[in-house]
Amino acid sequence: MIKVNDLSFAYEKEKVLKNINFELEKGESLAIIGSSGCGKTTLLYLLAGLEKSTRGKILINSQPLTEIRAKSGVILQDYGLFPWKSVYHNLALGLKIRGINKNKIKTKVNFVLKKLKIFKFKDKYPAELSGGQKQRVAVGRSLILEPDLLLMDEPFSALDALTREEMQNLILKIHQQEDLTFVLVTHDIREAAFLGKKIAVIKAGKIVKILENPYFGEKNLREKQEFFNLQKKLRHLMGLKSGDEIRDEK
Numbered sequence: 001m002i003k004v005n006d007l008s009f010a011y012e013k014e015k016v017l018k019n020i021n022f023e024l025e026k027g028e029s030l031a032i033i034g035s036s037g038c039g040k041t042t043l044l045y046l047l048a049g050l051e052k053s054t055r056g057k058i059l060i061n062s063q064p065l066t067e068i069r070a071k072s073g074v075i076l077q078d079y080g081l082f083p084w085k086s087v088y089h090n091l092a093l094g095l096k097i098r099g100i101n102k103n104k105i106k107t108k109v110n111f112v113l114k115k116l117k118i119f120k121f122k123d124k125y126p127a128e129l130s131g132g133q134k135q136r137v138a139v140g141r142s143l144i145l146e147p148d149l150l151l152m153d154e155p156f157s158a159l160d161a162l163t164r165e166e167m168q169n170l171i172l173k174i175h176q177q178e179d180l181t182f183v184l185v186t187h188d189i190r191e192a193a194f195l196g197k198k199i200a201v202i203k204a205g206k207i208v209k210i211l212e213n214p215y216f217g218e219k220n221l222r223e224k225q226e227f228f229n230l231q232k233k234l235r236h237l238m239g240l241k242s243g244d245e246i247r248d249e250k
């Protein structure tokens, strides 16, 4: 589905991504993790066709990516909702632009609203919703266009821990039910370990390791020892110190 070959990118002179290589099969998920400023968002923008690489290439379904793809859904951290439109019309807009008739739009929007459990908010405006509800609307707005690839940049970072877990469960469920391929950028180790079938660790613009997560999608994963072990591995790869080491330094 995605093939990235020797990709590099610079904003003006500063090289932000260096020789990035990875592949992602259809129906797989990739979590991209790294500390602030390492280049995660830039990589997602390149995958979305919002920025163009300085060197190397991206193939999606064997086609070189040269512009924004209609079949790629993108969800950003700030929800990207239209504040002057109701929940219903935020979801309907993409279909309307594509010239779909009103009845079909109504059926589809209502179906997605129910699936994401936000039907009762359909006449509300984004400002009247909680963070989690807004993020459900943002997910709905992408899914309604039936993307074959969903690209998400820190989509749940503004949410409290419980709502964040609920949203992670929701994405996993949609992935499992619809074989959705997705890429998620995050700085949260737990989130990467939960939502990545593959987990790419980035440091200063380079992929230091791509881990396979054999436990991805398992029931009650968050309570399993393997989940903690994987997080420990990720912490090491990211060069994070344990609390003890910090105490020893004093």
Ligand SMILES: Nc1ncnc2c1ncn2[C@@H]1O[C@H](COP(=O)(O)OP(=O)(O)OP(=O)(O)O)[C@@H](O)[C@H]1O
Pocket (backbone or CB within 6 Å): 011, 012, 016, 034, 035, 036, 037, 038, 039, 040, 041, 042, 043, 187
């Ligand atoms: N529009 C821009 N012009 C110039 N430099 C930029 C621009 N956007 C990002 N950068 C720089 O590129 C580097 C990577 O930024 P990027 O946003 O991809 O990192 P990130 O890993 O997503 O960080 P964070 O987790 O803080 O969002 C940073 O050093 C940043 O300052």
